[in-house]
Amino acid sequence: MSLQHAHGFDLEARLRERERAGLRRHLDPVDAVAGRARTADDPGGDPPEFGEERVVFAANNYLGLAGDERVAGAAARAAREVGAGAGASRLVVGDTPIHRSLERRLAEEKGTERALAFSSGYAANVGTITALDPDVIYSDELNHASIVDGARLSGADVEVYDHCDAADLAATMAARAEAADAGESWLVVTDSVFSMDGDAAPLAAVCDAAEEFGAWVMVDEAHATGVYEGGLVGERGLADRVDVQLGTLSKALGAQGGFVAGDEPLVEHLLNAARSFVFSTGLAPPAAAAAERALELAPERRESLWRNVDRLRDGLETLGYEVWGDTHVLPVVVGDRADALALEGRLSEAGVVAPAIRPPTVPEGTSRIRLAPQATHTDADVDRCLSAFEAAAEEGDFA
Structure with a gap:
């Protein structure tokens, strides 16, 4: 073996290990981002050949705005009038009226003085946490990977508190306070809606705990x-x-990008110190325009979304399935990893796209099907999903 080969990377072995552990992922082509889409029969085909249309309950396109013609029209106009890309970091040449208009609308939506758009939600989290440079971070144990990575990169001491447990947060802070240096900066970070458990953080109680110890939230x-x-x-x-x-433009708003909202000093600091903003080409103008139009349209879609959420949750529970959470994300908990994969396969055969989520993404014994209803799903779409779950329950021990 040559010295050069000895110090290389055996990526094929790593892939085989992922395959063995059932953790290897693949890109599955679809012909549209919508409540219904055709998936490729042969994912490796080039170009892919798409099969029959399926109902998609896997996307975070909660309001169905990714395929809305008005949102697409706003993006197209921005591309024609301003450009398809920002051209550079916004600090160099990429700060267009479209970006500023979006940020004014986001600040209004969030009840803050200013907002700042990033190229992705991931970039917003990593850039913001590292730019704040806290001494200590208190992080919910189920926070998103972008928060976890931002905390690691910040170099702060990280204290992980029990999921959605403000009492444990307060106790953790109290224990730390006994030996804390004067002037330490503390940052409490949490998701508001947790995408795998479908529950919501006790935000008021989190704020109570943070305020008691002078921490930021x-x-x-x-x-x-x-x-x-x-x-x-x-x-x-x-x-x-x-x-x-923080927020994203890439999920319910059907566009692309992320943002941070807060007071004037916060945003001024971030646009100077957040490396993922300073050293990244600005958000594409079409994405910014699409997101602003989606913000205007969001209120008209919410009632339909919640109607579909309630119908699906009630139907699944009537069938005997265990559905966690109290938000628009519906985790159908199966337990065993193999059972979750088998249920995903049964649903796919019935024309329903819904992913099996399994360890290490979720703890052992809590494998699940993650359902994400959309505002644009029809009654027939919801019924088709419920029928697929009903047939699966009759054939196997999933409920």
């Missing part, structure tokens, strides 16, 4: 933006108690 509204007016922070009237609000 940062809330990631990725799965709440657009679904709730002002996000969950706004819906619960907590905008004046949350120091940093």
Whole structure:
């Protein structure tokens, strides 16, 4: 073996190990981002050949706006009038009127002085946490990977508190306070809606704990933006108690990108110190325009979304399935990894796209099917999903 080969990377062995553990993922082509789509019969085909249309309950396109003609029209106009891309970092040449208009609308939506758009929600989280440079981060144990990565990159001491447990947060902070240095900066970070468990953070209680110890609160509204007016922070009237609000333009708003909202000094600091903003080409103008139009359209879609959520949850529970959470994300808990994969296969055969979520994404013994209803799903779509679950329950021990 040559010295050069000895110090290389055996990526094929890593892939085989993922395959053995049932953790290897693949890209599955679809012909549209919508409540219904055709998937490729042969994912490796080039070009792919698409099969029969299926009902998609896997996307985070909660309001169905990714395929809305009005949103697409706003993107097309921006591309024609401004350009398909920002051209550079917005600090160099990419700060267009479209970006500024979006940020004004986001600040209004979030009840803050200013907002700042990033190229993705991931970039917003990593850039914001590292730019704040806290001494200590208190993080919910089920926070998104982008929060976890931002905390790691920040170099802060990270204290993980029990999921959605404000009492444990307070106890963890109290224990730390006994030996804390004067002037330490503390940051409490939580998702508002947790995308795998479908539950919501106890935001008021989190704010109570943080205020007791003089900590800042940062809330990631990725799965709440657009679904709730002002996000969950706004819906619960907590905008004046949350120091940093994050969100995404890529889920319910059907566009692309992320944002941070807060007071003037926060945004000024981030546009100077958040590396994922400073050293990245700005958000594409078509995405910014699409997101702003989607924000205008979101209120008209919410009632339909919640009607579909309630019909699906009630139907699944009537069939004997265990559905966690209290939001628009519906985790149907099966338990065993193999059972979850088998149920995913049964649903796919019935024309329903719904992913099996299994360890290490979720704890052992809690494998599940994650359902994400959309506002644009029809009654027939919901019925088709329920019928597929009913047939699966009759054939196997899933419920």
